[in-house]
Amino acid sequence: MQQRLATQAQGTKIGAFVSKHIKGQTYWYFQTSIGTRKTQTYLGKETPEMMNQINRIKANWSKAEPAYRERQKQVAMIRAGGGIVPTTGEAKILELLEQLSVFDSGGVLIGTQAFTIYGNMLGVHWNTAYSRTSDIDIADDAMKVGIAHIGDLETRLKNSELDLQPILNLQNQPSSSFHFQKEQIHLEFLTPMYGPERTPIMTANLKIRATGLRFLDFLLEETEPAVVIAKSGILVSVPNPGRFAIHKLVVSERRRAFEWNKAKKDRIQAQLLIEHLLKERPGDLHLAMEAAQKMPKKFQSQLAKGLQTMPPDLIAGIM
Structure with missing residues (x-):
């Protein structure tokens, strides 16, 4: 089960794409959250190539969501079965x-x-x-x-x-x-x-x-x-x-x-x-x-x- 958890973790959503509109132009940032603190990394001005890449990543996140929920269930099962858990x-x-x-x-x-x-x-x-x-x-x-x-x-x-x-x-x-x-x-x-x-x-x-x-x-x-x-x-x-x-x-x-x-x-x-x-x-x-x-x-x-x-x-x- 641990090997399955490690494999499924690939492609998990770890942030969000955020856009800002400034003087008629759209600029994109990648936002990550550590607890309640948010950090934004500048990606650049919107272009067709950038949007294609963003959409591909979002599609991969959507595909990974069921696996993410399954991992949560597996963690709960391991914990219930006596697995050692951190504080x-x-x-x-x-x-x-x-x-x-x-x-x-x-x-x-x-x-x-x-x-x-x-x-x-x-x-x-x-x-x-x-x-x-x-x-x-x-x-x-x-x-x-x-x-x-x-x-x-x-x-x-x-x-x-x-x-x-x-x-x-x-x-x-x-x-x-x-x-x-x-x-x-x-x-x-x-x-x-x-x-x-x-x-x-x-x-x-x-x-x-x-x-x-x-x-x-x-x-x-x-x-x-x-x-x-x-x-x-x-x-x-x-x-x-x-x-x-x-x-x-x-x-x-x-x-x-x-x-x-x-x-x-x-x-x-x-x-x-x-x-x-x-x-x-x-x-x-x-x-x-x-x-x-x-x-x-x-x-x-x-x-x-x-x-x-x-x-x-x-x-x-x-x-």
Whole structure:
């Protein structure tokens, strides 16, 4: 059903064409709405060619409307069947990011939000102690060039109805994090760190400052579309679940001593994913382990330590 949701989302109406009449001439704009705030993008003076294109797009929207209503029903069915759903605040932010083309432009949803989505993928209802968070983490590989142009994302986030504001840091550096005050949700942008330590880093695709993390590239090399169970289905991108599980083991070993509780959560998420992937998608784990052998020695040594915290039968299953 998730695959059907992702496929049907193509061609969904995301705005409206608006005309203005000035001194006997007609000019067209494309209007999008983020909550109650509306933004208009100038298209140009009316011409026969423009009207043909507008009419074709409107016709595609009309054809897509039944599929849109069907997706709403499917989301309701998944929710009623025990599917894992985001909080209202999380859904608002993820919908905003989708509308701003973040996921079409190379953004990838990672962290516990992605782990929650894997539960729906695998038909598993995770314990909320390991699948709930007040953070939304978006990763973008600064070395990969995206195919879409997203514009000034930081300004669009700040000017949205959600009023996402940058979080000031002690070093007075440009922020890579935003706060949704009303729902107490923290949105952070991350990117792989190559070479010398430095942060924040301007990303290539999203054109936004992001916190650099070592070895994040392993997580972003293989991604796949996924659906957040909210509204009519919010289309996002997540890492391959096999890579996510292996990466979590590495992350757990990279945590500082005072982050022991986060490291414990990392290991539990990795173990739960490995258990279910061995049953449903074992190839994902085997391919992830092959890819891990091509990573730097530091990554491999930390992975080896992380694996030693797993039950012996799971280690045997993926080695």
